[in-house]
Amino acid sequence: MPGADSRARRRIEALLGEAGVRIGGNRDWDLQVHDEHLYARLLAQGSLGLGESYMDGWWDARSLDGLLCQLMQARLDQRVHGLAEIGDALLARLSNRQSRGRSGEVGRRHYDLGNDLYAAMLGRRLVYSCGYWREADGLDAAQEAKLDLVCRKLELRPGMRVLDIGCGWGEALKYAVERYGVSGVGVTISQAQADYASRLCAGLPVQIRLQDYRDLREPFDAAFSIGMFEHVGVRNYRGYFEVVRRCLPDQALFLLHTIGGNISSNHTDPWIARYIFPNSMLPSAAQVARASEGLFVVEDWHNFGSDYDRTLQAWRANIEAAWDRLDPRYDERFRRMWRFYLSASMAAFRSRRTQLWQVVMSPRGVPGGYVAPR
Template sequence: MADAASRLTALAEESLSQPLPVRIRAWDGSESGPPGAPVLVIRRRRALRRLLWKPGELGLARAWVAGDIDIEGDLYEALGRLAGLLWDRDPEDSVHPVRDPRARAFARGLLRIAGPWPPPAPPGEEVRRRSGPLHTRRRDRQAVSHHYDVGNDFYALVLGPSLVYSCAYWRDGGTLEEAQRDKLDLVCRKLALREGDRLLDVGCGWGSMAIHAARHHGARVTGITLSREQAALARKRVADEGLTDRVEIRVQDYRDVDDGPYDAISSIGMAEHVGSVRYREYADDLYALLKPGGRLLNHQIARRPEKDEDAYRIDAFIDAYVFPDGELAPLGRTLTLLEEAGFEARDVESLREHYALTLRRWVANLEQHWERAVRATSPGRARVWRLYMAASALSFEHNQIGVNQILAVRPTDDGGSGMPLRARRWTASAGDA
């Protein structure tokens, strides 16, 4: 096929009624598009067949994960340029594959270029088709395993020595490890942890929060996770720190914890897995596990409210390749459900810009250690994480999603909170004084 890039560019621009913001390089070596722009490399014609069979985001995701397409140049710039065409379009402006003649013409043109059928099989990194009710214990274990049991060595390369897989807390300058340490300490100070306090760390990951709370604040910590790989490394790290008398790591569902009351509960980057159908149950369970006057620190990504909440759809790429069954809720909805469970919300802090900075550092780590990361997991999995983290960084930067720390209290029987009158004393650490 001669000059496939020009044919594809013309076809896309006719369908979109606007110029393409990136160059295209096709499998035949041809190029077309604005000079100096990031290049969308289409390595194989089967990428087009993926789009024909799964139009939109999922088809593009399959092509990306399989290595059929790539970006040459600045990934963030390319994603920013493409966002207006792929993710940020008003649904009313989108072409309908049946009713809109532009969509039919685009499909016919793509079919002539795409080559012979049948459609390619999805990449092996894609989640297999799921059935049954959402957020049963079994289904949640499978979802968590898909996301976290991809190799501790892989995560160590991406996250760095801190092994913290949630938003860091940045000051001017500083390393990722320092920012993650400051985040863990911020959580501990918001929870007002004291020597001997019992802390439940829900979704404990590789044990970083548990270790920090025990080492620096004297807490006795129970960390729970559904990931066996996480738990194994967390236990080793606890033992290496000499903290086995203060920290216990369990492979356990939050719904099965029955050894309260705890003085405090931290839930950092875990509640996104709970789902709307279970969130009130999650809030009720944590409330029951706290003693009166105990504090909850819920650190959770939030999406912006939709005009029509009933029409909200989970991101196809995220659901298929990153967080199966994961759901983001608006901040207001989360606060309402926590209050319905009996909590009193005492403080909300947005860390949106902090997460954008954190994600860019993770992407840089992955790119720096790319060959080792591929060997530690798979080429497709590494490509998933690079795209997911870069796109997420842009989403935080553009205020499309946010992340918030909610400090809530289980009131005492007489309505007391135990909170100081100047609640934000924790924002000034020793290093800031």
Template sequence: MADAARRLTALAEELLGAPLPVRIRAWDGSEAGPPGAPALVVRHRRALRRLLWRPGELGLVRGWVAGDIEVDGDLYEALDRLAGVLWERAPGSADGPVRSALGLAAALRDPDLRAAVRELVALAGPGLPPPPPREEVRRRRGVLHSPRRDKAAISHHYDVGNDFYEAVLGPSVVYSCAYWDEGATLEEAQRAKLDLICRKLALKPEDRLLDVGCGWGSMVLHAAREYGVRAVGVTLSTEQAAYARKRIADAGLTDKVEIRVQDYRDIPDGPYDAISSIGMAEHVGSTRYREYAEILRTLLKPGGRLLNHQIARRPQRDEENYHVDAFIDAYVFPDGELSPVGSTVSLLEEAGFEVRDVEAIREHYALTLRQWVANLEAHWAQAVRLTSPGRARVWKLYMAASALSFERNRIGVNQVLAVRTPDSGAAGMPLRSRDWRS
């Protein structure tokens, strides 16, 4: 089988109905495809068995995570080239592929392409499908977005080692979109983001701040140190909480900041002057979002502000048939959901908030993700040692693909500032937009 690459390229183009924009390098050493393009390296025939038994994105991703498929060349360029032929464009979507439904999955079931499928079976060789890589989420217990199931989902993503996240995210350990200026470092951009949120919330000394989904404590630490607030941060990750508590103790701020392992539905001690929710609402779920908004509103005093920093997807014409991304759901954020920003704003208003500002910063997230990928590549051996080769490969693929999705306007990220406006109507907002001082 000295021509496996040529045969695979011909098969792929027949099944996809389009020229393959990357080279193929096969396990037998053969290579085919457009000169100078990145190469999709199929290191083992079992990668094809994965795809035959699970046609679509998940079959390809399992091959990547297991190390059966690699990319030789620029990963961003390879993903960008493949996106145009592999992923179908959702009806009514923004320009570009936004759904994880692979055209290949449909092609493999097309009766007119049986000869091509038989050829692919012959190339794949005999045998049952390999088991999924151990990094994949398996059986899920409990009702979707119940406290118990949410805690398990958060643990899958965040309890993989604080040292791993520190290597990827940098010393700030902020796992959300930074706010960039020309020439800024990642640390400077993350500090600018935290300060922007503090200013939008109009924080002042002795205010009570609640940070929902506080991560490794960066927001509460910054707000207490720079603005003199008294802060409570809640997370479902025990590893995050331990790390955050140590940072706060090292900064001498234990009298100002408390970290709890607590569900947002169980917070008993409102009202707060301000609430920040930074990269947390993606875990709430569409069925729970109205409840989430209502709970946060009850935890705010009249006139208090909420800053909701959240990734958004583009709306679909057929919202009822929208499905979450198979790769993200199985390997990255189990049970996570993205919603259009318009839906988020509507649900916040239905819960009684007055939405005062929406700032779209998707380009900033692309810059942030590219820096995280660079950090991961620079610390690759350490990341593999701290987790596993498969886990490191998951993070590299999802961050690189996400950077492209932000750059191509397939997804966005928005800061929504909302107020629990009192009955008097005096929201305490500045007359001039984006002054952020009361």
């Protein structure tokens, strides 16, 4: 009904106005509407409707990340909730969304999308996590700096046996083995990643396994986990740290590299859950601390979340330059989905709604104290 559509538009205009966004405006972050049904859809579906309507071509903005950053800074996502978000929250309360039976879903639906996609986006190394830009002048340098930072924080030495929980395409273990003389085991739940990592590390003292982290029961001298904890889930945090603890001697170090949220939650954004990372969620600092309490001493907590905005911008530049030479299965709707994912992630870090933490832990505390490299 025209009346209902008009009321929905006025409501959306008012909300956007609070975020400094105009419909049809001439600034890069202003909303350009192509379908007038958009307003009712946004009110009914919240963030899920925002992402899906962008995928459907109902709206655009010259700076997608700029628009989404404006919305996040104004906390509009906390004021407009669709039924999907309410349902996700209820399911998270009633069930373990990251159980053994569901743990492989994110591997199949996200990490197995195609190594060609990730090779085009991620740069020289297939490292799908935040780079460290403190002294780096480009993406490849930032990723190498991050890998070296991990090794230095763990005080790796020749002969050590190292565990990588959620090893991705094997780049971190390869770097540690070649630069620091260690051996290692990497576990992942993605078949595509396991196959690639096995080829990448062929001839090195590295074992890559398609294995759930919960099945690890063997000793290591050090351990790290880069960009995997976001898939563990709050119901499993304690069990995760118990697995790590049983694999490490008292004098060992563990490094957790994870995206984190400012507020404790038990579910993720419904659009992200449906299209990008099923059954994922971001931990809060309080949740990490509670889950590791009594198992580890926190030696260092390093936040360089602003570096993720730069990393994501570099990934976006790479993938936008590569679309035309990639497989046609990455059609226009997929491209818009991927642009929304990268842009929303940029906005989350730029607005400081999400963080990037490297947390160094020891089982019993480092005698005399731990000095953290930067």
